[in-house]
Amino acid sequence: MDVGSLAIGAGIAVGLAAIGTGLAQGRIGSAGAGTVAEKPELLGSMIVLLAIPETLIILGFAVAAMIMLVLPGMAK
Amino acid sequence: MLVQMAKIQIIGTRNVLDRTVRALHHAGVVQIEEKLPTVQPLVLDAGAARQREEITLLLARLDALLTLLPKRPQPKNISALYEGEAARPANDVMVDSKNALGQLDAPAQDLVRRHDQLEADQVTLPRYAKTMRQLMPLAAELAPLKNYETVALLVEKKFSAVIEMLRQQLPALTNDQFELVARDIETDTTAAILVFPREHSAAIHSMLGRESITQVRLPDELTNVPFKEALATIQNRLATIPKELEQSHRELDALADQWRTRLAVWSAVLHDHLQALEVQGRFGATQYTFVVVGWMPRAQLPALRDALAQVSDEIVLEESRLSEHEREHAPIVLSNPRPARPFEFLVRLMALPRYGTIDPTPIMAVFLPIFFGMILGDVGYGIVVLLGAWYLMRQSKPGGLRSVSTVIIYCAVWSILFGFLYGEFFGELGEHLFHMHPYFPRGKSEWVVTLFAFSLALGVVQISLGFALGIYQAIKLRQRHELLDRVAKVIALIGIFAMVGNLAYALPPGFMTLSIALLLVGVVLLMYTLGWMGLILAPIEILGVVGNILSYLRLAAIGLSSVYLAMVANKLTERFEDALILGIIVGALFHALNIALGILSPTIQSLRLHYVEFFTKFYEGGGEGYAPFKREGIR
Numbered sequence: 001m002d003v004g005s006l007a008i009g010a011g012i013a014v015g016l017a018a019i020g021t022g023l024a025q026g027r028i029g030s031a032g033a034g035t036v037a038e039k040p041e042l043l044g045s046m047i048v049l050l051a052i053p054e055t056l057i058i059l060g061f062a063v064a065a066m067i068m069l070v071l072p073g074m075a076k
Numbered sequence: 077m078l079v080q081m082a083k084i085q086i087i088g089t090r091n092v093l094d095r096t097v098r099a100l101h102h103a104g105v106v107q108i109e110e111k112l113p114t115v116q117p118l119v120l121d122a123g124a125a126r127q128r129e130e131i132t133l134l135l136a137r138l139d140a141l142l143t144l145l146p147k148r149p150q151p152k153n154i155s156a157l158y159e160g161e162a163a164r165p166a167n168d169v170m171v172d173s174k175n176a177l178g179q180l181d182a183p184a185q186d187l188v189r190r191h192d193q194l195e196a197d198q199v200t201l202p203r204y205a206k207t208m209r210q211l212m213p214l215a216a217e218l219a220p221l222k223n224y225e226t227v228a229l230l231v232e233k234k235f236s237a238v239i240e241m242l243r244q245q246l247p248a249l250t251n252d253q254f255e256l257v258a259r260d261i262e263t264d265t266t267a268a269i270l271v272f273p274r275e276h277s278a279a280i281h282s283m284l285g286r287e288s289i290t291q292v293r294l295p296d297e298l299t300n301v302p303f304k305e306a307l308a309t310i311q312n313r314l315a316t317i318p319k320e321l322e323q324s325h326r327e328l329d330a331l332a333d334q335w336r337t338r339l340a341v342w343s344a345v346l347h348d349h350l351q352a353l354e355v356q357g358r359f360g361a362t363q364y365t366f367v368v369v370g371w372m373p374r375a376q377l378p379a380l381r382d383a384l385a386q387v388s389d390e391i392v393l394e395e396s397r398l399s400e401h402e403r404e405h406a407p408i409v410l411s412n413p414r415p416a417r418p419f420e421f422l423v424r425l426m427a428l429p430r431y432g433t434i435d436p437t438p439i440m441a442v443f444l445p446i447f448f449g450m451i452l453g454d455v456g457y458g459i460v461v462l463l464g465a466w467y468l469m470r471q472s473k474p475g476g477l478r479s480v481s482t483v484i485i486y487c488a489v490w491s492i493l494f495g496f497l498y499g500e501f502f503g504e505l506g507e508h509l510f511h512m513h514p515y516f517p518r519g520k521s522e523w524v525v526t527l528f529a530f531s532l533a534l535g536v537v538q539i540s541l542g543f544a545l546g547i548y549q550a551i552k553l554r555q556r557h558e559l560l561d562r563v564a565k566v567i568a569l570i571g572i573f574a575m576v577g578n579l580a581y582a583l584p585p586g587f588m589t590l591s592i593a594l595l596l597v598g599v600v601l602l603m604y605t606l607g608w609m610g611l612i613l614a615p616i617e618i619l620g621v622v623g624n625i626l627s628y629l630r631l632a633a634i635g636l637s638s639v640y641l642a643m644v645a646n647k648l649t650e651r652f653e654d655a656l657i658l659g660i661i662v663g664a665l666f667h668a669l670n671i672a673l674g675i676l677s678p679t680i681q682s683l684r685l686h687y688v689e690f691f692t693k694f695y696e697g698g699g700e701g702y703a704p705f706k707r708e709g710i711r
Binding site: 045058059066069 | 425521
């Protein structure tokens with residue numbers, strides 16, 4: 001398979017996932033900052049909520065790594 | 077581990093009330109309940125109420141005075157001093173501190189005021205001096221006159237038309253009795269001095285105000301002094317200020333040396349007395365008896381019983397039987413083996429566990445550093461982090477920062493161990509420098525899949541452990557709903573694993589039917605548990621559990637990104653072949669950035685795996701903290 005198209009695919013996998021995570025974290029973060037300002041004791045729950053969308057980019061990264069590392073092996 | 081708590085009731089006759097309060101205060105183990113529904117609240121008698129008012133006032137003055145005096149290192153025998161004063165009757169301490177305040181308040185405030193004034197002068201006087209020096213050449217042209225007032229003006233050059241305007245208006249205002257000299261003193265400033273008879277002062281000032289012309293204002297005591305003298309005065313004053321400041325420092329220090337410790341001890345002792353008076357508002361009372369209801373660790377019960385028996389035999393201490401509702405509101409005390417204790421604050425950060433549930437601290441103490449180490453996994457970075465955290469631990473007092481640094485030390489040790497496994501020392505630098513032989517080169521592409529699989533395996537282990545704990549807890553607390561929910565998810569999960577095993581040809585083909593059956597059983601059981609909504613929610617929930625496990629991929633993914641960053645740092649250094657020193661600096665900066673990221677991101681990610689993925693399988697937060705009635709001591 002063509003390395004160029006693999007790289008483009010991997011880039012899309014990471015990039016779109018990152019955009020999704022960024023959008024979600026931006027909203028959660030701004031709400032969370034307000035929450036912590038009013039109730040500092042909620043910092044723990046706030047970190048948890050903020051970290052939830054990170055799974056998206058992690059999975060995006062995993063898929064990209066698979067595309068780059070596993071697909072070429074399978075094609076042979 | 078959550079400490080077993082007992083709800084207690086102490087009943088005694090009112091004549092031993094004071095001594096009982098003192099004994100409870102010294103024991104410092106009972107958290108006294110706020111409201112007693114069945115008895116009237118205890119009302120302080122007139123004498124005690126007055127004492128409370130007086131102590132409150134005294135404390136306000138004492139604490140204000142303490143903020144004025146400079147800090148002194150605490151003497152070694154401070155706790156002995158505190159105990160000595162605490163043993164004296166409250167009234168004696170009050171009289172002593174009142175006398176001291178009478179003697180000290182005024183002089184200390186004077187000293188501080190003088191000191192502040194000196195510091196203010198030190199800043200403002202040089203500014204005056206600068207302006208006056210600018211005006212000096214003009215002042216020399218004017219002979220000092222009695223009964224005449226002098227006004228200095230500084231005007232920006234672009235507004236210098238103002239001076240012409242003054243020249244036109246002044247003759248009318250002063251009957252021609254004035255002198256105005258002006259000169260450009262800097263490239264963009266024109267200075268002017270205006271002299272006129274005092275009788276026209278009001279008219280001229282109001283005219284200046286109307287035209288918004290800013291005058292050079294001098295400190296009050298210098299306004300009626302000729303320029304030259306004023307400048308000399310300012311310079312003399314500036315010369316003496318450092319000495320005077322030093323003098324006032326010395327005097328304040330002397331006061332602090334003599335009094336600060338004593339005042340601090342009195343303040344601490346009076347705070348304790350006040351607390352002992354205020355806590356009685358939570359007691360219940362009848363005409364002849366008082367009642368205290370509270371919580372305490374059960375293990376301390378015999379000791380408290382002995383302490384109260386020594387006070388009087390007219391006190392009864394008994395443990396109440398707990399209702400289900402009361403159990404839920406028992407205060408939470410975490411008690412863990414020493415190595416796990418620094419991790420308690422991480423559990424608190426989330427929320428205290430509810431009474432009767434599992435305290436995840438020890439499990440977190442095992443997994444969190446491993447996760448961190450697996451992500452950072454670099455001997456060099458690990459050593460840097462270890463040294464930094466060790467320094468921080470040595471510098472910090474017991475408490476928050478000490479716990480944080482201890483946790484980081486555990487994490488750093490695991491990073492070093494994983495670093496040997498991955499063969500990384502500041503990225504692949506170790507391989508070049510010391511020919512480190514990696515057992516598991518995670519940066520190499522053929523190992524990435526293995527690394528992913530390893531992360532997922534860790535996820536399976538932790539999530540299964542979470543479910544096991546959740547099932548155990550549900551059985552112990554007789555929570556039927558939670559039990560079914562968790563069992564259903566476990567069955568479905570086993571089904572999914574078996575299916576994956578089949579697809580990967582790791583299991584014989586006959587298992588496929590069994591695995592699908594297991595998955596179906598799990599889903600249906602979960603649907604039954606969740607009710608009608610379960611028809612939609614159950615598949616989503618099970619997908620969520622699979623998502624939880626996939627989430628552990630971050631252990632590999634974030635670790636890889638840090639490896640690649642380290643490689644970039646080294647590659648960048650190699651580029652600077654001609655300017656090796658510069659290259660090393662750039663590389664070091666890049667590595668420093670990577671270490672900073674390498675502490676932050678693994679910490680947050682490992683925490684998140686615990687809070688979101690692991691805790692949700694069994695953890696029940698919402699526990700209330702334990703705040704026993706005890707002497708605060710001296711801080």
